[in-house]
Amino acid sequence: MKTKPRSTRRRLEIDLDDEESPELQTSSEDENDKCYVYKEKSKSRSQEPGKSSNRRKRQSSQGKEHSVRRLESNERERQRMHKLNNAFQALREVIPHVRAEKKLSKIETLTLAKNYINTLTATILNMSSGCLPDVQNTDSGGGGKLYQHYQQQHGEEDNDEHLEKYSTQIHSFRQGS
DNA sequence: TAGGCCATCTGGTCCT
């Protein structure tokens, strides 16, 4: 269980008057929700040959303006990631799975979703086999296009394989892999 | 304690 909201876990607090101390410091104000002060991260990247000095020069020449833009950019990136996480959550809610007491990870969510879609597609094709609409005369999609697309993606695979695969996967997640 | 998962920061690149 995650006891602490992660959204407020770390925040950049750039001291606009001090740009020359590349180090990580902890704020002692709140021990329960530590707020880290990142002066400069990603050392390995900034030490790439030919790049480090340019970045340093640019930052010191533009100083505060750069820092302000960085903060705005960080905020937008957080919002973007929050949207992405909301989408993951929405996906989790529509995927049937057995491990309801534990949240699916992102990779589990994507993998299950893919196999769930395959299973549904296979089921639909099984149900509609023998009465597929004429592909040539339909331009609005429907079973024909679905069938075409499915065949392109899966060739001659047995439809039942997907149900079996999905079912197996659900059980492996159940066992907490 | 190691490993998995995650949030956040960051600089580069793409797109509008």
Next chain:
DNA sequence: AGGACCAGATGGCCTA
């Protein structure tokens, strides 16, 4: 030009 997107880095939390 500025925002969106991406991938790498980092460090915190949790569980086996």
